[in-house]
Amino acid sequence: MKKSLLIVLVACSILAGCDYTKLQPSFKDEATFQGGTMQPQPNFAQFKDIPIPEKAVMDLKKTMLFGNDPIIGRLAFSAPYNQSNLFDFYMQEMPKFGWSEITMIRSANSVLTFSKENRIATIQLATTVSGSSDVIFDISFGKVNKGY
Numbered sequence: 001m002k003k004s005l006l007i008v009l010v011a012c013s014i015l016a017g018c019d020y021t022k023l024q025p026s027f028k029d030e031a032t033f034q035g036g037t038m039q040p041q042p043n044f045a046q047f048k049d050i051p052i053p054e055k056a057v058m059d060l061k062k063t064m065l066f067g068n069d070p071i072i073g074r075l076a077f078s079a080p081y082n083q084s085n086l087f088d089f090y091m092q093e094m095p096k097f098g099w100s101e102i103t104m105i106r107s108a109n110s111v112l113t114f115s116k117e118n119r120i121a122t123i124q125l126a127t128t129v130s131g132s133s134d135v136i137f138d139i140s141f142g143k144v145n146k147g148y
Helices: 002-016 083-097
Strands: 020-022 057-059 064-066 072-079 100-105 109-116 119-127 133-141
Touching: 083 100, 083 109, 083 119, 083 133
Parallel strands: none
Antiparallel strands: 020 057, 057 072, 064 072, 072 133, 100 109, 109 119, 119 133
8 A cells, every 4th residue: 555655646746846848849850940030930829829949847835827829828948049049030920920019128037029800919029047948928918009
């Protein structure tokens, strides 16, 4: 009895430690950096209106998404690219997914904001110690005032 209980506890602790899952990329790695820029490949799997770079790993503890078409909520992931490349990636790719730029701040912790119909997307980019990037992608319903 004690032995089977120990096996169950070990199995549960191993499973509890798994809080990251692979995101399905929007872009293939082979073509990600050609000529210094990210190049898209037609493979839009999980999120049809959000570009996701190859090798992104979702942080399930920080991710909370609602709906499917359209989605709202928070998508958190890490990607093995430096922040500058991801900033350029989102500036280039978000309009291709129908998003319009509202504002951006390029700094040690960059923030980009886009709108699409009645939704607002805010992308926060932060460099990790290893040189990769953490991405927090917040999408909410909102109203854009175009008469600044």
